[in-house]
Amino acid sequence: MKSSSTENSCDQSIASVKVLPIEGNLFNQAFTPEEHFMINLCNVCEEANAPLDLVDKIVDVIRDAQNNGLNMESNIVHSRDHFLKHLNK
Numbered sequence: 530m531k532s533s534s535t536e537n538s539c540d541q542s543i544a545s546v547k548v549l550p551i552e553g554n555l556f557n558q559a560f561t562p563e564e565h566f567m568i569n570l571c572n573v574c575e576e577a578n579a580p581l582d583l584v585d586k587i588v589d590v591i592r593d594a595q596n597n598g599l600n601m602e603s604n605i606v607h608s609r610d611h612f613l614k615h616l617n618k
Contacts, residue, residue, distance in 0.1 A: 567584065567588075570584045570587060570588070571584055
């Protein structure tokens with residue numbers, strides 16, 4: 530069976546895809562900060578064996594919080610452990 534030109538071009542496209550190491554300088558230059566954010570969230574979900582649609586839910590929570598005045602650059606934003614310690618006092 531002869532392969533179509535679409536299959537050939539798809540195979541060539543797949544062959545040209547290069548994986549960039551997340552720690553590498555080329556990775557840092559290849560993506561916008563927003564893309565880095567999404568890539569990192571996806572990686573966190575994959576490492577936790579969580580479904581990737583969790584990323585969308587997390588982004589929605591962050592957007593809602595920012596729309597309600599959350600400043601992500603604030604020193605008030607702490608880790609989960611810090612938050613739980615103060616919550617349990």
